Amino acid sequence: MAEHSEYEREPVPPRAQLGFRSFIGQYAGEHTAGTELMIGPLFVAAGVGAADLVLGLLIGNLLAVLSWSCLTAPIATRVRLTLYYQLEKIAGRRVVVFYDAVNGIAFCFLAGSMITVSATALGVWFGFPMPGLNDLYPNSVGWVLAVLAIGGLIAWVAAAGYTVVARVANCAAPWMVLVFIAFGLIGLKDFLDATGATIDSPADLWALAETVIWTGGEPLPGQTKFTFWHVMFFAWFANMAMHVGMSDLTVLRYARRARYGLASAAGMYLGHFLAWIAASILFALQLHRDPTDTDVLPGPLAAGACGVVGLLCVIVAGWTTANPTIYRAGLAFQAIVPTASRFRVTLLTGLGCTVAGMFPAVAMKLLGFVALYGLALMPMGAVIFCDYWLVRRLGLTPFYAEAAGRDVNWAAVLAWLGTLVACLGAVQLGYIEIYFASLPGWFIAALVYLAASRLLQGAARPALA
Amino acid sequence: MMKKLLTLISVAGLLLVIAPPIAYLAGQIDKTTMMHLMLAGTLAWFAGAPLLAAGARR
Numbered sequence: 001m002a003e004h005s006e007y008e009r010e011p012v013p014p015r016a017q018l019g020f021r022s023f024i025g026q027y028a029g030e031h032t033a034g035t036e037l038m039i040g041p042l043f044v045a046a047g048v049g050a051a052d053l054v055l056g057l058l059i060g061n062l063l064a065v066l067s068w069s070c071l072t073a074p075i076a077t078r079v080r081l082t083l084y085y086q087l088e089k090i091a092g093r094r095v096v097v098f099y100d101a102v103n104g105i106a107f108c109f110l111a112g113s114m115i116t117v118s119a120t121a122l123g124v125w126f127g128f129p130m131p132g133l134n135d136l137y138p139n140s141v142g143w144v145l146a147v148l149a150i151g152g153l154i155a156w157v158a159a160a161g162y163t164v165v166a167r168v169a170n171c172a173a174p175w176m177v178l179v180f181i182a183f184g185l186i187g188l189k190d191f192l193d194a195t196g197a198t199i200d201s202p203a204d205l206w207a208l209a210e211t212v213i214w215t216g217g218e219p220l221p222g223q224t225k226f227t228f229w230h231v232m233f234f235a236w237f238a239n240m241a242m243h244v245g246m247s248d249l250t251v252l253r254y255a256r257r258a259r260y261g262l263a264s265a266a267g268m269y270l271g272h273f274l275a276w277i278a279a280s281i282l283f284a285l286q287l288h289r290d291p292t293d294t295d296v297l298p299g300p301l302a303a304g305a306c307g308v309v310g311l312l313c314v315i316v317a318g319w320t321t322a323n324p325t326i327y328r329a330g331l332a333f334q335a336i337v338p339t340a341s342r343f344r345v346t347l348l349t350g351l352g353c354t355v356a357g358m359f360p361a362v363a364m365k366l367l368g369f370v371a372l373y374g375l376a377l378m379p380m381g382a383v384i385f386c387d388y389w390l391v392r393r394l395g396l397t398p399f400y401a402e403a404a405g406r407d408v409n410w411a412a413v414l415a416w417l418g419t420l421v422a423c424l425g426a427v428q429l430g431y432i433e434i435y436f437a438s439l440p441g442w443f444i445a446a447l448v449y450l451a452a453s454r455l456l457q458g459a460a461r462p463a464l465a
Numbered sequence: 466m467m468k469k470l471l472t473l474i475s476v477a478g479l480l481l482v483i484a485p486p487i488a489y490l491a492g493q494i495d496k497t498t499m500m501h502l503m504l505a506g507t508l509a510w511f512a513g514a515p516l517l518a519a520g521a522r523r
Contacts, residue, residue, distance in 0.1 A: 167518065170518065171511070171515050174514075175478075175479065175507065175514075178483045179482060182483060182486040182503065185486040185487060185490045186496075186499075188490060189486075189489050189490040189492075307503075309482070309500065309503040309504050309507050
């Protein structure tokens with residue numbers, strides 16, 4: 001964001017701080033991505049009902065915006081450090097390296113699913129068999145070659161530096177948002193034609209939505225049934241790593257005011273409300289026309305709606321979001337081995353993402369993966385929150401790793417790993433679904449961090465003094 | 466002058482992307498016409514917006 005310095009190890013100075021509009025554009029662009037074309041249809045595959053979907057998305061996205069505004073932005077605008085540097089001060093250098101590795105791996109899978117989305121557009125042009133909803137492995141040579149071609153190109157561009165793609169992404173964002181809205185309008189018209197229904201009032205539209213589009217029946221085989229609570233928690237936690245997990249400290253440290261966190265509403269209500277609903281309408285139409293056609297393939301869905309423009313949207317949406325994701329993953333891995341060339345690390349990371357993209361399991365199980373990704377990084381957000389707001393009030397030392405000159409703050413490690421073990425254990429034993437586990441997980445992480453800090457700092461106090 | 470022209474092309478491009486689907490929903494145009502207009506709008510947007518952005522950077 002800054003022209004000459006990224007302020008990686010210093011607070012962002014007032015002259016580099018940005019206004020509200022910068023954040024509106026950034027959030028709107030970042031959250032109207034290729035993966036939205038997978039998530040919307042997967043809601044339909046999960047048998048969601050109309051009221052559950054609309055209310056769940058409205059409230060869940062509101063909670064996400066409030067999380068950015070009330071949790072992330074206040075700390076970001078007071079401390080003005082990157083997540084990594086702040087975490088290094090709290091948890092120690094070695095913990096940040098481990099966190100980088102987890103973050104990098106998660107980014108690889110996310111970018112892989114974006115490459116998968118783009119490759120489905122090539123399938124429309126070249127006509128090779130594409131994976132189905134429950135496929136785990138690549139199912140044709142054409143599919144593997146398509147992913148390899150798109151993934152290889154994206155990896156090379158990311159390695160070479162993605163300034164040009166970032167510019168294309170900025171230019172494409174308003175166009176992409178409109179094409180996503182167009183998907184919904186066209187899908188609605190095609191539904192009217194397919195059912196012979198007419199819309200003369202909002203009540204007619206709602207009746208069509210309830211009885212034909214989002215009927216709320218049984219989920220497709222292999223999918224979890226989604227209720228209002230699933231949709232709400234999914235919408236809230238879809239970007240959990242960024243708001244509750246504090247990843248966006250790095251972005252919002254440039255904000256002049258904490259209330260600029262409200263700019264995230266642009267991303268949530270354009271990308272995670274309109275785009276998800278529009279994409280889900282297209283898939284519901286496909287199922288309405290042929291209930292046996294359960295394949296979630298954004299390329300054919302978009303091409304059926306608006307032809308070449310739809311295919312271009314799928315490719316551009318996948319490409320422009322996969323590129324910065326690969327770049328970020330490369331940076332995360334490079335931080336682990338600082339002497340390695342960024343070009344090579346990013347290229348290798350991109351090739352890893354491409355291999356992940358060949359396996360449709362990641363994209364087809366995207367709802368579960370997104371929930372897992374948020375859960376994996378959330379405990380460090382709780383640690384940062386407690387360290388800033390509570391630790392000093394409890395008579396403890398904030399930024400403990402820096403103050404004590406340690407590479408590892410075991411209180412943070414215990415909070416992170418303990419929370420993951422507790423939450424994933426509860427999920428595995430069937431006590432709670434992955435979509436809900438992060439909420440109790442946040443409180444577990446906070447309590448463990450404060451209790452462990454009390455124990456560790458109490459024992460080390462004479463040494464610190 | 467050039468900036469105004471590029472702005473006009475870009476705005477027209479965006480309008481051509483979103484207006485045809487609205488007209489299609491209202492039953493005023495057929496799907497093929499809608500697709501052609503959206504493609505024209507897309508070309509106009511990507512012809513105008515990058516040049517406009519490059520001008521703003523300079």
